[in-house]
Amino acid sequence: MSTSEELFARAQAGDQASIGRVLTLVEQGGPRRDELLRLLSPHTGRAHRIGVAGPPGAGKSTLINQLARRFAARDDAQVGVVAVDPSSPQTGGALLGDRVRMSELESHDRIFIRSLSTRGQTGGLSLATGLVADAMDALGFDPILMETVGVGQAELDVMRKAHSVALLLLPGTGDGVQLMKAGLLEVADILVVNKADRDGAKELGVLVESELHSRAVVDGGWATPVLMTCAYRGEGVDEVVEVMRQHRTWLETSGEFEARTRASIELQLRQLVEHALLARLWHDDGFGSVLRDHAADVAAHRTDLAAAVHALSDRISLPGEGS
Amino acid sequence: MVETRIRVLVAKPGLDGHDRGAKVIASALRDAGMEVIYTGLHQTPEDIVSASVQEDVDVLAVSILSGAHMSVFPRILELLRERGASHVHIVGGGIIPDADMRQLEEQGVSRLFGPGSPTRDVVAFIRNLPLRQV
Ligand SMILES: Nc1nc2c(ncn2[C@@H]2O[C@H](COP(=O)(O)OP(=O)(O)OP(=O)(O)O)[C@@H](O)[C@H]2O)c(=O)[nH]1
Ligand SMILES: [Mg+2]
Numbered sequence: 001m002s003t004s005e006e007l008f009a010r011a012q013a014g015d016q017a018s019i020g021r022v023l024t025l026v027e028q029g030g031p032r033r034d035e036l037l038r039l040l041s042p043h044t045g046r047a048h049r050i051g052v053a054g055p056p057g058a059g060k061s062t063l064i065n066q067l068a069r070r071f072a073a074r075d076d077a078q079v080g081v082v083a084v085d086p087s088s089p090q091t092g093g094a095l096l097g098d099r100v101r102m103s104e105l106e107s108h109d110r111i112f113i114r115s116l117s118t119r120g121q122t123g124g125l126s127l128a129t130g131l132v133a134d135a136m137d138a139l140g141f142d143p144i145l146m147e148t149v150g151v152g153q154a155e156l157d158v159m160r161k162a163h164s165v166a167l168l169l170l171p172g173t174g175d176g177v178q179l180m181k182a183g184l185l186e187v188a189d190i191l192v193v194n195k196a197d198r199d200g201a202k203e204l205g206v207l208v209e210s211e212l213h214s215r216a217v218v219d220g221g222w223a224t225p226v227l228m229t230c231a232y233r234g235e236g237v238d239e240v241v242e243v244m245r246q247h248r249t250w251l252e253t254s255g256e257f258e259a260r261t262r263a264s265i266e267l268q269l270r271q272l273v274e275h276a277l278l279a280r281l282w283h284d285d286g287f288g289s290v291l292r293d294h295a296a297d298v299a300a301h302r303t304d305l306a307a308a309v310h311a312l313s314d315r316i317s318l319p320g321e322g323s
Numbered sequence: 324m325v326e327t328r329i330r331v332l333v334a335k336p337g338l339d340g341h342d343r344g345a346k347v348i349a350s351a352l353r354d355a356g357m358e359v360i361y362t363g364l365h366q367t368p369e370d371i372v373s374a375s376v377q378e379d380v381d382v383l384a385v386s387i388l389s390g391a392h393m394s395v396f397p398r399i400l401e402l403l404r405e406r407g408a409s410h411v412h413i414v415g416g417g418i419i420p421d422a423d424m425r426q427l428e429e430q431g432v433s434r435l436f437g438p439g440s441p442t443r444d445v446v447a448f449i450r451n452l453p454l455r456q457v
Binding site for chain 2: 016018019023024115
């Protein structure tokens, strides 16, 4: 077993197995994570993180397959891809299949793909994605493309770790309307109607355009563009790349790049603190057994839920609270 | 708080056209609580090893029907060594004669399963593999 310093040095030198190991250790937690975060930290903050979100089967992986090659072709960039999927809450297991649509990237030595699952932690998806993206950033990958399936709160939190969010929509599924209701258009910087070869694509594009149009764009603000792609044929992808580059320039000149980086770190920190506190809370069974006693009391009507919660939370002392 | 979970890459090299077997194994491993990375059909040994290294998996499960096992497995072993990933355990399944199985296991394949092996045997075998310490 090598020290964290040795491992980090080999990863910086581009050794793929060491990069893979660093990502695992950072994701897993524990003392090795702490050591690596200290080593990685001075090198972070450069990469452009691009979130690619959208409903299941929208073509996110297919599009990323196309995007990554184009980014890598220019400037000899090293491109990172993080593909996240939820794990089963019952077993904790996960089937991560995004690589199937990215197989053309396997032989590419400047594209590094990592699949992640939640591992059952609250906020786990977002935290793990952020940590892995941080590590990729520190190891020189730029841009970093982050795929997340679904459009719920957990996925929105993943997108809060990105500087730019591309939202994919799928024609003929009523998606457009639903996503607007879910407030997803608000987080999107770029809208992509994929499967433009299908019926209803144009109509969906028009619908989304008009929805966006009704929203005022302040001066110097970013007007969210709507693009049409046929990802598996690579059509319209150059335009997506171009818009992503423009968005980066806009972020950098408007000060938003730094603002979004800070917001992402803040969320990251919040999630790490929550994990640390919960770990301390459940560390030994002390608190658990007191909780069980209170539960028994509630069941026997000796106390009620509200009183039990107060009694339990009073046992936890946080700084800044009188005891 | 260290959260470890067995990570397995399921691969299907060769030209034969269906991956039902690979998908059955992938689902069984997932249901057993593992993180399974599925890479699809027609992978070359180079692709498989590259993906295994990037995903930092503990186990590589290879399903092979095409009869190319005597070239595919040795090539995978060689590439894993070259890329500093010889800790990855290889398990395989397919139509492989006993003599070939013994030879491949001597070369470093952890275990080969013949057709019709119960998936729970594969799951149990992978569960009991000695994993690398963090
Ligand atoms: N007709 C059509 N099919 C497409 C297009 N792009 C992708 N597909 C197909 O859509 C299916 C899903 O593509 P993926 O890239 O796996 O979609 P995804 O959004 O990553 O899916 P999940 O990760 O499972 O949510 C595949 O069969 C693709 O070949 C397109 O532009 N047109
Ligand atoms: Mg996908």
